[in-house]
Every structure is written in C-alpha cells, then in structure tokens.
Amino acid sequence: MIITLSIEIIHRYFSGIFKIMKSTLKIIRFLLIMCGVFCAETDEVKSVMEGDSVTLNPDLTQIKGIVLLLWRFGDKGSTVAQIDGDEILYEDAEIFKDRLQLDQSGSLTIKNTRTKHTGLYEAEISHNTGTIYIKFRVTVYESPSVIDAGEADMKLTEGDPVALHVPQLYGDELIVWRFGDKGKLIAKHDIEAKSSQLYDGTDERFRNRLKLDNQTGSLIITNTRTTDSGLYQVKISSNKQTLYQNYFVTVRGE
Structure with a gap:
C-alpha cells in the first residue's frame, strides 16, 4: 500500500509539472501573437552563378495591412531597400550599385x-498587428563555362x-x-570594380x-x-544583358 501511495504521489507531481509547462507555452505563444512578432523557422536558400540575377520573394499574399517593408543585407542587417506605403526607396549602398x-x-x-x-538577406515586414521577419541565404558562385551565341574562327x-x-x-560588366x-x-x-585577374598560373601553357x-x-x-589552339569562351554580364561569345583559335606552326 505504501508503494502504491508513493507511485500516486510521483504521478501527481509530474502531472503538475507538465501542466505548468503547457501553461507557460500557452502564455509565450499568446504574447507572441499579441506582439505580432514572427520569425521564419528556416532560411530559404538561393544559389546562382556570378553575372546572373536572383529574385527573393517573401510571398506577402497572406499578410494584410502592410505599413513598411525593409530589406536588409549582411550580418549587420544594413537596410538596402524599402517600401514605405506606395513609395519604393533604395539606400546608397555601393555594393549594390544599380543592381x-x-x-x-x-x-x-x-x-x-x-x-x-x-x-543573408532579411525582409522585415511591419503590418497592422505586428512585425514579420523572413530570411533568405544567397550564394553566388563563379560562372561556369557556357557555350552559346556568336562564334568566330581565327587563324594565325x-x-x-x-x-x-x-x-x-556599358560600364558595369563582369567579363569572364x-x-x-x-x-x-x-x-x-x-x-565596375576596376579589377582584373589572370589565371595563367593554373595552366602552364x-x-x-x-x-x-x-x-x-x-x-x-x-x-x-600551337598549344594555344582551341575554344575560347567569354561571358559578358551587365545589368542590361548577358552575352556569350566563342572564339575558335587555330595557331599554325611556321
């Protein structure tokens, strides 16, 4: 009988703890709803090649009464663009010049x-009942080789x-x-950055x-x-367009 009584006491003890935990969670959830604050649990990941464009869509169709939307970039969360009412504004961030x-x-x-x-890109959306944060992680890779568009044969x-x-x-191109x-x-x-880099050390020729x-x-x-003979590909990326040009070079011996 003593053992049965002890088990019942332990059961009541832990039941009380679980009830307290549930109540606490409800209170926290209630406070978050009252404050109107919500953070996306997982970041959406985007991967693109250097020179291409990428679009970050926070999907605001279910959010009513949006007052202000801020787009932030980087670990410091610097504002780069915003929608204030019907007005779209851009910050003077050199890293995103005209992009x-x-x-x-x-x-x-x-x-x-x-x-x-x-x-990291973060959209901060302020609406009638609170604020929502939606995050995107973007990775830009060096552009791979692409065979496309115009071609030219060169013999020398x-x-x-x-x-x-x-x-x-146009003045802002990346040429690869x-x-x-x-x-x-x-x-x-x-x-645009006025920088050049040669990778001739990776190929002794x-x-x-x-x-x-x-x-x-x-x-x-x-x-x-003669070992220089072959296909040369150039990709020219700008804010206006992306072009590809191929050169087939043949070097003949003397």
Missing part, C-alpha cells in the same frame, strides 16, 4: 550578381599575338574568359603570355604557340 529592383509585391531582385553579394601563325574582343560595353572543352578559367575583368585590356576587357595572347 536592386524592388516591386510592390515585396520581391527583391539582385541583377548582375557578384560573389560579394553572397550572404605561331609567334603572332592575337586579341579576342568583346561586344559593346575560359579556355578549352572543360572551360578552364583563365581571366576575369570587373569593369599561358604563363606570362596573357593580358587583359583594362578598358574593354579584351583578352590578348602574346607569342602564340
């Missing part, structure tokens, strides 16, 4: 992306230089040069023989060799 497009639906599009646009004699030109530029069937990266030029025109992004190969 952001926000519409009244709340969707934010980043055009002509760079790897530096990788990071070993030892001669050759210049591979790009179409008309690749070589061979596997699309090995050999050069990259960011006109081009060592110290590649140059980039800082104004046009054209690729120059000096003192050509």
